[in-house]
Amino acid sequence: AQSVTQLGSHVSVSEGALVLLRCNYSSSVPPYLFWYVQYPNQGLQLLLKYTSAATLVKGINGFEAEFKKSETSFHLTKPSAHMSDAAEYFCAVTLTGGGNKLTFGTGTQLKVEL
Amino acid sequence: DAGVTQSPTHLIKTRGQHVTLRCSPISGHKSVSWYQQVLGQGPQFIFQYYEKEERGRGNFPDRFSARQFPNYSSELNVNALLLGDSALYLCASSLVGGGSTDTQYFGPGTRLTVL
Secondary structure, three states: OOEEEEEOOEEEEEOOOOEEEEEEEEOOOOEEEEEEEEOOOOOEEEEEEEOOOOOEEEOHHHOEEEEEHHHOEEEEEEOOOOHHHOEEEEEEEEEOOOOOOOEEOOOEEEEEEO | OOOOEEEOOEEEEOOOOOEEEEEEOOOOOOEEEEEEEOOOOOOEEEEEEEOOEEEEEOOOOOOEEEEEOOOOOEEEEEOOOOHHHOEEEEEEEEOOOOOOOOOOEEOOOEEEEEO
16 A cells, blocks of 8 residues: 655745655555645646656646655755745655556645745 | 536535536546545545546445546546535546556546535
């Protein structure tokens, strides 16, 4: 079975500061990993995904994530936060050869302050 | 191109009633998955359908059922509603239902409130 753990249910940063959202995964086989963003009263939008190619994955809106097998981590970063980044972020995992059932973490609410 | 669409956007039901939620995938997508998102939690997988066949089922009771139609649209049915079924129900579509190149695109969701 696969799972993800998101450390920190709420993260607050100043506008222009580094954004770091943490995600650790557990998987018995090589995983595919995803970050999704959810704005209030909306569905989920894919930010980026890791599918065993490059370990550093670049996504939309300036976000990127690095797959570290030794640390079983897939943390999401952005060099400079913008007010429009305020939203809830979900890390998710699915297994290679396992259809596309996504297992999500509990989410991290990002607040961006002036 | 239109994204994933879901209907209705909101609905209110009472305990014991039945509800049907609908989803239209992105044109050309053959796989539809359903997720339940309870307030304050991450989405939980309910079903996946690909080419009208059930490909996966999450840990939900038999009160939950779904089907996929020849045009790849899908319905999620929930019988004997409980208060705990109140949630945002998300539909996601993808081209082939799995694999490294497959990506799920989510609709805006249906907000179900059970009173």
